Amino acid sequence: METEILSDEELAELTGYKARGYQRRWLEARGWVFIETRSGRPLVGRHYVRMKLGVSHGVMPTALPPPAVPTWTPDISKVR
Template sequence: MELQSETLADEELCTITGYQLPSKQIQWLTENHWQFVLTGARRPVVGRVYARLKLAGVKPSSVNAVTETWSLNLANVS
């Protein structure tokens, strides 16, 4: 099972914004009220949980941005 990154991949950001150029992605994210941070190379970075909430039509907040809970299962350890 492959774990997903906590942030969207470049391809995912292109799919959401419809743009490959970081400047156009920034413009789209800003116009559509998405929160993001910029890397040193001025590329936008969007959190995966935040994106899921936005795409579901939920206004992200600290209350609903909690990721899945998990617990350590040692049942199969011998």
């Protein structure tokens, strides 16, 4: 089962660098959002990577559903 955060190998494959400093520079130069651990390892979310790379898994609906029809509406005709 894959985690929500890219592994060290996946991050190296994405950036082309194994050194964490170069990985951070690569991510910053391209405007990627990431969080650093206390040891300086950049953490990048798997869903964020898919979004940035334009990969769609059909999770998001392509069209908005029709608006819900109200089942009950109050009769305010006799309110003064």
